[in-house]
Amino acid sequence: xxxxxxxxxxxxxxxxxxxxxxxxxxxxxxxxxxxxxxxxxxxxxxxxxxxxxxxxxxxxxxxxxxxxxxxxxxxxxxxxxxxxxxxxxxxxxxxxxxxxxxxxxxxxxxxxxxxxxxxxxxxxxxxxxxxxxxxxxxxxxxxxxxxxxxxxxxxxxxxxxxxxxxxxxxxxxxxxxxxxxxxxxxxxxxxxxxxxxxxxxxxxxxxxxxxxxxxxxxxxxxxxxxxxxxxxxxxxxxxxxxxxxxxxxxxxxxxxxxxxxxxxxxxxxxxxxxxxxxxxxxxxxxxxxxxxxxxxxxxxxxxxxxxxxxxxxxxxxxxxxx
Amino acid sequence: xxxxxxxxxxxxxxxxxxxxxxxxxxxxxxxxxxxxxxxxxxxxxxxxxxxxxxxxxxxxxxxxxxxxxxxxxxxxxxxxxxxxxxxxxxxxxxxxxxxxxxxxxxxxxxxxxxxxxxxxxxxxxxxxxxxxxxxxxxxxxxxxxxxxxxxxxxxxxxxxxxxxxxxxxxxxxxxxxxxxxxxxxxxxxxxxxxxxxxxxxxxxxxxxxxxxxxxxxxxxxxxxxxxxxxxxxxxxxxxxxxxxxxxxxxxxxxxxxxxxxxxxxxxxxxxxxxxxxxxxxxxxxxxxxxxxxxxxxxxxxxxxxxxxxxxxxxxxxxxxxxxxxxxxxxxxxxxxxxxxxxxxxxxxxx
Numbered sequence: 001x002x003x004x005x006x007x008x009x010x011x012x013x014x015x016x017x018x019x020x021x022x023x024x025x026x027x028x029x030x031x032x033x034x035x036x037x038x039x040x041x042x043x044x045x046x047x048x049x050x051x052x053x054x055x056x057x058x059x060x061x062x063x064x065x066x067x068x069x070x071x072x073x074x075x076x077x078x079x080x081x082x083x084x085x086x087x088x089x090x091x092x093x094x095x096x097x098x099x100x101x102x103x104x105x106x107x108x109x110x111x112x113x114x115x116x117x118x119x120x121x122x123x124x125x126x127x128x129x130x131x132x133x134x135x136x137x138x139x140x141x142x143x144x145x146x147x148x149x150x151x152x153x154x155x156x157x158x159x160x161x162x163x164x165x166x167x168x169x170x171x172x173x174x175x176x177x178x179x180x181x182x183x184x185x186x187x188x189x190x191x192x193x194x195x196x197x198x199x200x201x202x203x204x205x206x207x208x209x210x211x212x213x214x215x216x217x218x219x220x221x222x223x224x225x226x227x228x229x230x231x232x233x234x235x236x237x238x239x240x241x242x243x244x245x246x247x248x249x250x251x252x253x254x255x256x257x258x259x260x261x262x263x264x265x266x267x268x269x270x271x272x273x274x275x276x277x278x279x280x281x282x283x284x285x286x287x288x289x290x291x292x293x294x295x296x297x298x299x300x301x302x303x304x305x306x307x308x309x310x311x312x313x314x315x316x317x318x319x320x321x322x
Numbered sequence: 323x324x325x326x327x328x329x330x331x332x333x334x335x336x337x338x339x340x341x342x343x344x345x346x347x348x349x350x351x352x353x354x355x356x357x358x359x360x361x362x363x364x365x366x367x368x369x370x371x372x373x374x375x376x377x378x379x380x381x382x383x384x385x386x387x388x389x390x391x392x393x394x395x396x397x398x399x400x401x402x403x404x405x406x407x408x409x410x411x412x413x414x415x416x417x418x419x420x421x422x423x424x425x426x427x428x429x430x431x432x433x434x435x436x437x438x439x440x441x442x443x444x445x446x447x448x449x450x451x452x453x454x455x456x457x458x459x460x461x462x463x464x465x466x467x468x469x470x471x472x473x474x475x476x477x478x479x480x481x482x483x484x485x486x487x488x489x490x491x492x493x494x495x496x497x498x499x500x501x502x503x504x505x506x507x508x509x510x511x512x513x514x515x516x517x518x519x520x521x522x523x524x525x526x527x528x529x530x531x532x533x534x535x536x537x538x539x540x541x542x543x544x545x546x547x548x549x550x551x552x553x554x555x556x557x558x559x560x561x562x563x564x565x566x567x568x569x570x571x572x573x574x575x576x577x578x579x580x581x582x583x584x585x586x587x588x589x590x591x592x593x594x595x596x597x598x599x600x601x602x603x604x605x606x607x608x609x610x611x612x613x614x615x616x617x618x619x620x621x622x623x624x625x626x627x628x629x630x631x632x633x634x635x636x637x638x639x640x641x642x643x644x645x646x647x648x649x650x651x652x653x654x655x656x657x658x659x660x661x662x663x664x665x666x667x668x669x670x671x672x
Contacts, residue, residue: 119581119590126588141583142590144660228537230658231577232603235595238659305538305660312360312536 001037008048012055012210016178018047019206025049027071028105030098031114039124040115040131055109055210060086066214070109070173074162078103087214089165089223089242096227097161099234109209111162112173112189113201116264117236118146118156130154130198143300145238148307150263152194155300163190163266164242164258165225169218174211175203186212190265200264221246221254224320226313237261239309243317245276252281252321257293262310269293272314281322290315326520329619332550333369333524339611340367343546344528353647360536364647367528368638374551374627375521375620376446380512381434384413384452384459385505388498390483391423392459398436398448399429403629404559405444409452411555412623416456418480419494434509442523442627445555450621451512459508463494470500512621521620523627525549527568527635531643533650538662540576540644546609549631552617553624560628561610567632568608573600575637576656 006026009015019025024043026032027050035041049055055071058080066086068077077083078094094103097111120126120137127133130153138146138155146155158164163186171186184202189209191202203209223244227237240260245252255276257269272293279285293314297307341347344365348354353364382396394413400406406426414421427433436451437443460480467485468475477487484491498504515521530544547564554560577598581591591597616624637655645651650665 117595119596120583123588123590126583126586137583137585140585142581144581144658145596228539228659231598231601233601235598302660305658305663308663309537309659 002042004043005045006048007045008051010051010053012052012176012208015047015049015052016176016206016208018045019178019208021205023047025208027107027110028073030102030106031110035115035122038122040122049208058083063216065216066219068108068212070107070209070211072108074103074106074108074111075100077108086219087169089168089225089244090162092223093161093165093225093227093240093242096229096233108162108212111160112166112186112212113203113209114160116156116200117159121156130156130193132198139300142302144302146300146303147263148294148297148299148303148310149259149267150192150265152192152264154193154198154264156200157261157263158190158200158266159236159261160266161225161227161237161240161260164240164260165223166212166214167258167266167268168223168242168244168256169214169221170256172213172215173209174213175207176210177204177207180207183213187266187268192264218244218254221256222321224317226317228309228313239306239313241310241313241317243314243321245281245321247281247321250280250322251278252276253278257289257314257318259293259310259314262306269314271295276318281318283319286315286318289318324520326518329375329516329519329521330552330615330617331522331524332613332615333526335613336524336526336548336550339613340526340528340546340548343548343609343611344530344544346528349646352649356532356647358534361532361534362647363530363532364643364645365528365530366639366642366644366646367526368635368642370523370525370527370549370631370634372442372523372631372634373521374442374446374523374629374631375515376443376450376512376627377515378447378512380436380447380451382448382451382455382510383434384417384455384508384510386417386459386463386494386508388495390419390494391425392417392419393425393427394452394455395427395433396436396448396452397428397431397433398444399439401439403439403444403563404556405439405448407559408445408555409448412449412452413456416453417460419483423483440629442629442631444627444629445625446621446623446627447512449555449623449625451510453622454510455508456510457508458510459506462508463497463506466501466504466506467492467497470497515621516619519619521617521626523549523551523631525631525635527639529636529639529643531640531647533644533647533662535648535666538659538666540640540657540662542572542576542604542606542640544607544609545572545636545639546611547632547636548611548613549628550613550615551628551631552615552620552626554612554614555623555625557612560612563628564610564632565608568636569600569605571633571636572604572640573598574633574655575640576600576604579656
C-alpha cells in the first residue's frame with residue numbers, strides 16, 4: 001500500500017474542493033482499498049466522504065419520486081421495510097449482493113461506481129489495456145467471467161447488482177464537481193471502454209456522485225431481480241437480470257430488461273424489451289424476448305454458458321412480472 | 323496392489339446403512355421430478371478405500387504424578403481434529419484415571435517422536451503407542467502399590483484414580499506418600515503392523531441433489547456419509563471430521579478450482595473472491611454414520627485413521643446424483659454451470 005494523505009471534510013463543498021487529479025473520493029472503501037492493496041489504484045490523497053451527513057439517507061416525496069443519498073449504506077436500503085414498499089427490487093438485488101459485512105460498509109454511490117472484477121485488471125502482474133497497457137489478456141486467457149455482449153477493447157463486465165435494478169427504474173444520478181453540477185441517466189454513467197477511453201464510468205475528474213433519483217412514474221412498475229452465481233452466496237453475478245414493467249390488464253408497458261455480468265456496462269436489452277412492450281406477459285412473449293436478449297451475443301472462448309444463463313434468467317424475470 | 327487380504331472390511335455394511343438413510347429404494351432410473359418445473363432430482367453414491375492403518379515409528383510416555391494425575395507426552399500435534407482429546411481418552415481409560423486427570427503435552431519436538439499430522443496417520447500410529455505407555459505406567463504403579471499395600475500385584479487394579487483390591491480403595495496419592503522420591507514413567511512405542519494383511523478404511527457417501535436443467539445449477543440437499551474406520555475413539559470428533567470433509571468435498575465438487583492463465587502460467591484466482599469455497603448456504607444436511615467395529619488385527623486399539631476418508635467419495639456421489647437427476651455426466655470437477663449445461667446439451671444430442 002503506497003502512502004497517501006487522508007482528508008475527512010464535513011461539508012460537501014470542502015470535499016469537492018479537495019478532489020482533483022491525484023485525489024480519490026473514499027466512501028465505504030470496500031472496493032477502493034482492495035484496488036489500492038492490489039496496486040491497481042494509487043491515489044495520493046483520499047477524501048473520506050463519510051462525515052458528509054448531507055449525502056446520507058433516502059426520501060420519498062409524493063409526486064416527486066425517490067431520492068437516495070450516495071453515502072447511504074447498502075444495508076439500510078436492504079433492510080428498511082419502508083424502502084421495500086417504495087422500490088422492492090433494490091432490497092431484492094441487495095439481498096444477494098456481496099456479504100452482510102460488505103453491504104454494511106458499502107454505499108450506494110460506491111456500489112454504482114465500483115471497478116470491474118476482471119482478474120487480469122485486478123492483478124498488478126498483467127499490464128492490461130484498461131490500465132494503460134497494450135492488450136487484453138482475457139481474450140487469449142481465461143474468459144469464463146467476461147463479456148458476451150457489447151464489448152470492444154476491454155471484455156470486463158459490469159459487476160454491480162444494484163445498477164441493473166436501478167436502471168430498470170430509469171434512475172438518474174447527480175454528479176457534483178467543485179464548480180459543476182449535472183444530472184445524467186444512471187445508464188449513461190456507464191461507458192464502454194474503447195479507443196482512447198480506458199474507463200467504465202462517465203464521471204469527470206473531481207466529480208462526486210451525490211444522489212440517485214428515481215422518477216415518480218417509474219415507481220409504479222413491477223420488478224424482478226435474478227442472479228446466477230457459481231455458489232449459493234457471497235460472489236459476483238455470472239449473470240444478473242433486472243426486469244421491470246408497468247402491467248395493466250395483463251399487458252406490459254415501459255418494459256425494461258437490464259443485465260449485469262454480461263457486458264462492459266449494465267446491458268439494456270432494448271430489442272427484447274420491444275417484444276414485450278404492449279404485449280401480454282405470457283410464456284410465448286417472455287421466451288421470445290429472452291431469445292432476442294441474447295441473439296447478438298458473441299461469446300469468448302470460455303463463456304458461452306452465459307448465453308444460456310442470460311436467456312433463462314431473462315425469461316424467468318419477465319414471467320415474474322405477470 | 324499388495325494382494326494381501328484386508329484385516330477387516332465392512333464396506334457392505336456402509337452400503338446398507340447409507341442406502342437406508344438416503345432412501346435409496348426411492349431412486350429411479352433417469353431421476354425424478356424436482357421442486358420446480360425446470361428441476362430434476364437425483365441420487366448418487368460413491369465408495370471410498372484409503373489407508374489409515376498407521377504404523378511405526380511413534381512413541382509416547384506417561385508420567386503418573388503423586389497427586390494421581392498423569393502427564394502424557396507425545397511428539398504429535400493437534401491441527402484441529404481433536405488429537406489432544408482422543409489421546410487423553412486412550413491414556414485415561416487404559417491407566418484407570420479420569421480423562422480430566424490426564425494432561426496432554428504435544429506440539430513439541432522434544433517429546434518422543436511422532437509422525438506428521440497427515441495421511442490419516444495420527445490415531446492409528448500415536449494412539450497405540452499411548453495405550454502401550456499407559457499399560458506400562460499402570461503396571462509400574464501397581465507394582466509399587468503391591469509393595470506398599472502388601473497385596474499381590476495381580477489382585478490390584480486401577481479405577482478412576484484409585485488402587486482397588488478386593489473392595490478396598492486406596493487413592494494413588496496415598497501410595498506415593500509411602501514412597502520417597504518415587505517416579506512412575508511408562509513408555510510405549512508403536513509396534514509394526516502385521517505383514518500378512520492390508521489395513522484399510524472403507525466408506526460410502528450418498529448424495530441427494532436437484533439440478534436446474536435450464537441454468538445448470540446444482541443444489542445438494544442431503545449427504546449421507548458412512549465409514550468403516552474400525553473402532554471410533556470419539557464419536558463427536560469423528561462426526562465433526564466427516565462433516566468437515568464433506569463440506570470441503572462439496573467445494574471440490576461444485577465450485578473450487580485453481581484457474582491458471584495458460585499463456586503466462588500465472589494463477590489468476592489466488593484469492594478468496596475467485597477461489598470459491600462453499601458458504602453456509604452451499605452446505606446441506608449431512609448425516610454421519612459409523613460401522614464402529616474394532617479392527618482387531620490392525621492395532622491394539624482396533625482404530626484406524628479418518629483424515630482423508632471423509633473427503634474422498636463426496637464429489638463422486640454428487641456427480642453420480644447429477645447424472646441420475648438429468649443425464650448430465652460430468653467427468654471433471656468442479657461441476658460448474660458451464661460443464662453441467664454442456665453435459666445436459668450433450669445428453670439431449672445423444
